[in-house]
Amino acid sequence: MGFEIPKMNYTGSIKEITLGKGDKAVTVGGESSYPFYLFEGNMPRKPRIAMEVYDYEPTDWPEAAVEPFKDVLGNPAAWAKKNVEVYGAEMIALQLRSIDPNGMNRSTEEAVKVTKIVVDAVDVPVIVWGVANPERDTEVLKAIAEQCAGENLIIGPVEEKDYKQIGAATIAYKHIAIASSPIDVNLAKQLNILLGNLGVPENQMIVNPTTGALGYGLEYSYSVIERIRMAALTQEDDKLQYPIICNLGFETWKTKEAKLPQADAPTLGDAKKRGILIECVTAMSLLLAGADILILRHPDSVKLINSMIAKMTAAE
Amino acid sequence: MAFIRIGENLNVMSKVLGPAMKERNAKPIQEMAVRETEAGVDYIEVNIGPAKKAGAEMMEWLVKTIQEVTDTPLSLDTTNMEATEAGLKVAKNPPLINSVSLQTSRIDKGLQMAKQYDADFIALLWSDGGMPRDVNERAMHAVDFIQKVTDIGLSTDKMWIDPILSPISVEINQVKACVEFMGMLKDIAPGIKSTGGLSNVSNGVPDELRTYLNIPYVIMLIKNGLTSAIVDAFDKNLTEAVHGRNDSLVRLISKVADGEKVDTSSLSDLEIKYVKSAKVLMGEILFSNAWLEV
Numbered sequence: 001m002g003f004e005i006p007k008m009n010y011t012g013s014i015k016e017i018t019l020g021k022g023d024k025a026v027t028v029g030g031e032s033s034y035p036f037y038l039f040e041g042n043m044p045r046k047p048r049i050a051m052e053v054y055d056y057e058p059t060d061w062p063e064a065a066v067e068p069f070k071d072v073l074g075n076p077a078a079w080a081k082k083n084v085e086v087y088g089a090e091m092i093a094l095q096l097r098s099i100d101p102n103g104m105n106r107s108t109e110e111a112v113k114v115t116k117i118v119v120d121a122v123d124v125p126v127i128v129w130g131v132a133n134p135e136r137d138t139e140v141l142k143a144i145a146e147q148c149a150g151e152n153l154i155i156g157p158v159e160e161k162d163y164k165q166i167g168a169a170t171i172a173y174k175h176i177a178i179a180s181s182p183i184d185v186n187l188a189k190q191l192n193i194l195l196g197n198l199g200v201p202e203n204q205m206i207v208n209p210t211t212g213a214l215g216y217g218l219e220y221s222y223s224v225i226e227r228i229r230m231a232a233l234t235q236e237d238d239k240l241q242y243p244i245i246c247n248l249g250f251e252t253w254k255t256k257e258a259k260l261p262q263a264d265a266p267t268l269g270d271a272k273k274r275g276i277l278i279e280c281v282t283a284m285s286l287l288l289a290g291a292d293i294l295i296l297r298h299p300d301s302v303k304l305i306n307s308m309i310a311k312m313t314a315a316e
Numbered sequence: 317m318a319f320i321r322i323g324e325n326l327n328v329m330s331k332v333l334g335p336a337m338k339e340r341n342a343k344p345i346q347e348m349a350v351r352e353t354e355a356g357v358d359y360i361e362v363n364i365g366p367a368k369k370a371g372a373e374m375m376e377w378l379v380k381t382i383q384e385v386t387d388t389p390l391s392l393d394t395t396n397m398e399a400t401e402a403g404l405k406v407a408k409n410p411p412l413i414n415s416v417s418l419q420t421s422r423i424d425k426g427l428q429m430a431k432q433y434d435a436d437f438i439a440l441l442w443s444d445g446g447m448p449r450d451v452n453e454r455a456m457h458a459v460d461f462i463q464k465v466t467d468i469g470l471s472t473d474k475m476w477i478d479p480i481l482s483p484i485s486v487e488i489n490q491v492k493a494c495v496e497f498m499g500m501l502k503d504i505a506p507g508i509k510s511t512g513g514l515s516n517v518s519n520g521v522p523d524e525l526r527t528y529l530n531i532p533y534v535i536m537l538i539k540n541g542l543t544s545a546i547v548d549a550f551d552k553n554l555t556e557a558v559h560g561r562n563d564s565l566v567r568l569i570s571k572v573a574d575g576e577k578v579d580t581s582s583l584s585d586l587e588i589k590y591v592k593s594a595k596v597l598m599g600e601i602l603f604s605n606a607w608l609e610v
Contacts, residue, residue: 186485190604197609231602239610240602 008033008040012236014292016045017203017243019091019176020125021152026090028206028292029243034229035290036312046313047287049302050091050127050295051083052249055106055114056098062259064272068299076114077121084122087299093127094118095250099140100131111140112147119151127154127295129247132180134161145169154245156180157208160191167198178245180208183220185227192239206293207242213251214282221246225289246286249297252279276300284308319538319558322391322412323357323549324515326382328365337364340377346385353386355549359412360386362403363393371399379403379411391438391546397425404433413437414546415478418461419444427468438511439465439475447480451493454479455500462505472508476544477501481512483519484529488599491517491533495573495597498540511544512537517597521605528608531557532594535569569594 013032018025026048033041057074058066068087072079076094083089094115098106119126128144130137141155142165156178158166163179170177177200181187188209195205209224225244231237252258258275260268268274279301283294287309296302326348328334336344352360362378364371371394379390383406391412392403400413415438416426430437441448441457448454458477465475479494479501494512501510517533518526531554534545538558547554556562568587571578572594580588589608596603604610 184485185602186604189602190606193604193606193610197606227602235601237602239604 005039008037008234010041010233012233012238012241014232014241014243015202017176017206019127019152019154019293021150022123024090024124025152026125031290031292032233034233035288038313043313045292046309047292047294048090049305050093050125050293051087051089051299051302052093052095052295052297053079053083053118054095054097055111056104060259061253062271062275063261064275065253065258065297067272077117080118080122080126083299084124087302089124089302091125091127091293092118092122093129093247093249093295095129096140097131099136101133101136103131108140108143112143115144115148119148119153125152125154127156127178127245127293129156129178129295132157132159134159138162138165141166142169145173145175148175149173152176154178154206156245158191158195160187160194163191163194164198167195167200170204171199171201175204177205178208179205179242180210183210183212183217183224185209185224185231188224188228189231189237189239192242196239205242206245207240208245208247211246211248211251211282211286213248213255214278214285215257216251216255218282218285222285222289225286225291229290243292244290245293245295246283246291247295248282248286249279249295249301252282253297276304280304317543319560320358320511320544321356321549321555321558322359322361322414322511322544322546323352323355324361324363324513324546325352325549326360327363328367329363337374337378342381342384345378345381349382349386349388352549353388356555357388357549358544359389359391360549361391361393361414361546364396364399365394367394367396367399371396372402375399375403376406379406383408397422397429401429401433404429404435410435412476415440417442418457418464423461423464424468427465427470430474431468431470436474436476436509438478440478441480447482448493450489451496451500454493454497455504458497458501458504462508472505476509476511477505478510478512481514481516481533484517484596484603485520485605488596488603491597492599495536495540498537498542502541509543510541511546512542514545514547525605525608527551527553528589528593529597530554531565532569532572532590533597534558535566536573536594536597539566539570539573565590573598 014029016029018027028045030044053076072082080092096111098104099111154176157180158177159180179191181191211221212218228240232240258278262271276298283305332344389409391414392400393414413435417440439461479497482490484491514530514534518529595601596607
């Protein structure tokens with residue numbers, strides 16, 4: 001008798017969720033096996049990448065991260081357009097950092113305005129990411145949900161402290177809620193249950209288990225995502241059968257190692273490559289854990305990760 | 317052999333009793349001791365925590381204060397061994413030492429103390445490597461511990477092995493490992509006593525829901541041989557269950573623990589809650605604080 005490779009018996013699958021609208025809408029999810037285990041199940045939708053746009057002109061980024069966007073920093077519409085037209089972005093992630101009450105503290109009106117400008121500038125799905133300050137996010141994200149009704153935006157983070165208000169806004173104005181929990185599988189499930197009880201439809205939710213960068217807790221995020229997928233696929237846990245999003249560009253490019261200039265850290269190698277590789281190693285690890293959507297910063301990272309995804313999902 | 321309940325409620329973490337301990341205010345402490353006695357516990361825990369400063373004076377005062385109102389034996393819970401000894405010196409009824417750990421720096425002194433005062437002790441499977449990571453490390457530590465106890469000339473009848481129960485919200489595999497370990501312990505050391513801090517399993521869970529985890533968990537542990545636990549003295553359903561006065565519940569949880577299909581259509585709402593809890597404790601369903609609602 002020949003040797004037979006043992007196969008995992010999957011009893012569940014990930015829900016398919018459509019982000020954005022029109023021709024450029026993106027559908028993620030649908031997996032019926034562990035990530036890239038095409039010999040055991042299907043991965044009908046490839047993982048997708050969103051490129052970052054910031055709502056202000058960043059001044060503390062390393063040169064490598066500034067260079068591709070030199071001509072558009074501080075102009076979110078042009079930045080979003082460049083990401084789509086020049087770098088081929090399939091989605092935009094608008095990072096609303098300027099609304100931070102402990103930072104620039106820009107007004108809700110300004111945040112709504114910049115979001116509308118970005119949404120109008122591109123035809124790809126737009127992810128709108130707040131500052132994880134429940135009070136501020138509630139006000140801003142609710143206003144954005146209302147003002148951009150029907151755009152099927154992807155809005156978050158929606159956390160335990162603000163899920164009722166933001167969740168209700170995503171229901172009322174038909175957007176996708178990003179259920180966000182602090183690197184803990186039980187809390188991730190808990191929030192999904194709460195959002196479900198609130199009435200967020202199954203096809204309007206994705207999960208953000210919170211991402212640590214390489215060297216800054218990546219392994220914890222990896223384990224949590226892995227556990228979520230195990231429960232979803234092998235224990236039929238329908239509270240966890242949602243696509244997973246990882247906001248990692250922001251995390252990786254703020255690390256000390258990504259920021260150190262060449263002169264200050266000659267032993268760490270070429271500063272540009274270093275930053276990109278920190279982003280890519282983090283991204284690839286999260287894909288292997290089970291991420292469906294990655295938010296990345298550098299166009300070279302996007303290119304590299306997209307080519308990896310293409311190769312790993314290619315039919316033999 | 318009857319299951320032994322050690323009441324956990326006299327605890328320095330309590331908002332009322334903590335300050336009372338520090339201020340030497342006897343009344344709330346004696347009231348709690350009386351209530352626990354009335355609730356029928358076999359031992360009353362006197363939990364003063366690490367008590368690094370003046371722990372000995374506090375323990376001595378507490379033991380004397382509690383003995384004024386009850387004859388229920390005490391379990392002296394602190395990591396300060398001087399405090400333990402101070403309690404042993406003044407205790408009228410033979411107390412339980414909670415605990416002696418397997419750490420090199422602590423075990424000899426702890427066992428000597430148990431020997432000197434002829435006291436039973438909780439043998440905490442906490443080693444130089446910290447918390448045991450799985451069932452195998454627990455088994456290994458249990459064997460080591462039994463050997464050390466025998467070497468020093470103590471009877472293993474004196475030791476109550478504690479596998480270290482831990483919260484379901486932290487690591488389900490540790491929750492499962494303790495159940496599995498109890499099954500192994502029967503083979504490693506037939507007849508040996510065992511115990512554990514039961515409420516740890518529901519640490520972090522909303523207070524009013526903790527009983528739904530504690531009860532099925534203790535049933536699962538008892539089924540595999542657990543002989544005692546440190547418990548909420550006032551959880552009446554738990555008392556009924558551990559003393560075999562709720563056979564149908566014990567049978568129900570046993571079925572789930574054995575992986576049998578349970579038809580929930582004929583069960584009461586309360587029984588369904590216990591079944592759901594047993595399933596999360598088995599790791600069949602991923603835990604969340606809303607585990608009873610799904």
